[in-house]
Amino acid sequence: MSTPVIAFVGAGNMAASIIGGLVDAGHPAQRIRAADPHAETLQRLSATAPVIACGDNNEAVAGADVVILAVKPQVMATVCADIAPALANGNTLVISIAAGITLESMQGWLGETTAIVRCMPNTPALLGCGASALYASAQVSAQQQEWAASILDAVGITEWVESEADLDPVTALSGSGPAYFFLFMEAMIDAAVEQGLPRDTATRLTLQTCLGASRMALENEVDLAELRRRVTSPGGTTQAAVESFESSGLRDLVGSAMQAAADRARAMAKEMG
Numbered sequence: 161m162s163t164p165v166i167a168f169v170g171a172g173n174m175a176a177s178i179i180g181g182l183v184d185a186g187h188p189a190q191r192i193r194a195a196d197p198h199a200e201t202l203q204r205l206s207a208t209a210p211v212i213a214c215g216d217n218n219e220a221v222a223g224a225d226v227v228i229l230a231v232k233p234q235v236m237a238t239v240c241a242d243i244a245p246a247l248a249n250g251n252t253l254v255i256s257i258a259a260g261i262t263l264e265s266m267q268g269w270l271g272e273t274t275a276i277v278r279c280m281p282n283t284p285a286l287l288g289c290g291a292s293a294l295y296a297s298a299q300v301s302a303q304q305q306e307w308a309a310s311i312l313d314a315v316g317i318t319e320w321v322e323s324e325a326d327l328d329p330v331t332a333l334s335g336s337g338p339a340y341f342f343l344f345m346e347a348m349i350d351a352a353v354e355q356g357l358p359r360d361t362a363t364r365l366t367l368q369t370c371l372g373a374s375r376m377a378l379e380n381e382v383d384l385a386e387l388r389r390r391v392t393s394p395g396g397t398t399q400a401a402v403e404s405f406e407s408s409g410l411r412d413l414v415g416s417a418m419q420a421a422a423d424r425a426r427a428m429a430k431e432m433g
């Protein structure tokens with residue numbers, strides 16, 4: 161399979177994360193194009209990877225095998241209207257990573273015959289540790305499906321979901337999820353500082369603990385509850401903390417937060433579709 165020419169429309173946080181991961185995984189930077197109205201954003205990207213920086217969106221998408229739409233949902237309709245004529249040849253795969261924007265809306269803006277994959281990636285793609293879910297429209301060919309998978313596989317794990325609606329809970333889980341762990345780590349560091357530890361010591365211990373816990377969960381055969389039990393000595397310190405979390409309703413808090421994220425994805429589909 162030849163290496164596809166990939167055009168990123170929008171070169172912000174998420175595009176930079178995927179591009180960084182792709183280049184690290186060996187995708188030639190000269191087969192990656194990026195367009196963004198902010199010259200500084202393109203300069204920052206070019207400083208990290210020698211991709212082809214394009215003056216406008218149509219220059220980027222012309223003749224590309226894959227176009228990755230990495231703009232905010234709010235500008236998606238305008239961006240699609242701008243590039244739709246260039247995609248009319250029908251050979252290009254469009255991958256949208258926008259939260260909430262439905263295939264129906266994309267198909268309306270780009271044309272009914274356009275092959276579109278909706279993808280929900282996350283920012284750890286930058287380190288090759290991303291988690292992405294994908295859903296393909298009926299127009300996507302087997303080769304295009306392979307391209308989409310190989311691009312996202314290069315930056316982490318991928319899951320194809322069975323229905324487009326599954327992308328809303330995915331957005332609430334892995335799309336937004338890195339921010340939840342950052343927030344939890346911020347809270348742990350602040351609590352340790354409150355108890356008297358220097359902030360840099362608290363930060364190093366927190367980050368390594370998060371990494372260690374994640375690796376144990378990934379690399380052990382046992383489930384999360386069992387790993388937790390092994391830390392929790394009866395009558396000990398962990399039990400005191402876990403009981404405090406449970407009685408304060410941590411699980412309900414997490415459930416409500418993820419419900420809010422999924423509801424927001426559905427509302428965005430209505431507002432911007």
Ligand SMILES: NC(=O)C1=CN([C@@H]2O[C@H](COP(=O)(O)OP(=O)(O)OC[C@H]3O[C@@H](n4cnc5c(N)ncnc54)[C@H](O)[C@@H]3O)[C@@H](O)[C@H]2O)C=CC1
Pocket residue numbers: 169170171172173174175195196197198201217230231232233235239257258259280281282283335336
């Ligand atoms: N940041 C994240 O963790 C994740 C973001 N997403 C989705 O990725 C998309 C991009 O999000 P971010 O990268 O965080 O936003 P961002 O704001 O960092 O990047 C968007 C980029 O689009 C550019 N842009 C604005 N108007 C444009 C136009 N007309 N043509 C071309 N480029 C234009 C902006 O200058 C900016 O650099 C969003 O739709 C978001 O829902 C999906 C998963 C995770």
Ligand SMILES: O=C(O)[C@@H]1CCC=N1
Pocket residue numbers: 259331335336
């Ligand atoms: O916050 C957002 O809307 C985007 C989608 C998932 C992560 N960031």
